[in-house]
Amino acid sequence: MRAHAHDLRVEVKEVALADALEAGPWQEAPLEAPELAFCAYAEKLTRAPAQVCEADVEALRSAGWSDREIHDGCQVIAYFNYINRIADGLGIDPEPGMSS
Numbered sequence: 001m002r003a004h005a006h007d008l009r010v011e012v013k014e015v016a017l018a019d020a021l022e023a024g025p026w027q028e029a030p031l032e033a034p035e036l037a038f039c040a041y042a043e044k045l046t047r048a049p050a051q052v053c054e055a056d057v058e059a060l061r062s063a064g065w066s067d068r069e070i071h072d073g074c075q076v077i078a079y080f081n082y083i084n085r086i087a088d089g090l091g092i093d094p095e096p097g098m099s100s
Helices: 002-012 015-023 033-047 054-062 067-089
Strands: none
Touching (some): 033 054, 054 067
16 A cells, blocks of 8 residues: 555655545545545445446446546556456565555
8 A cells, every 4th residue: 555655646746645545544535526436436346346336337427527537447446456366366475665
């Protein structure tokens, strides 16, 4: 998680936001309603993918996300879930200096 928070700090240059997200929970981070909706979707897709349904996509649309943005976000979330499972399944440890 620390590596992801570091990357966020570099990309958005919002140290306070990265600190809040790293400290968790994400529900308490200073995010706008559309971003909170996408975080909820990401958590559900990660923890209970078989339970994701059209209503979850509709919630994102209602929060202001376009179909393209939802598609792209789903792709990124799914890819990170996939690659993390590959690393876990092969017993790959984080790179030196990185914590999981």
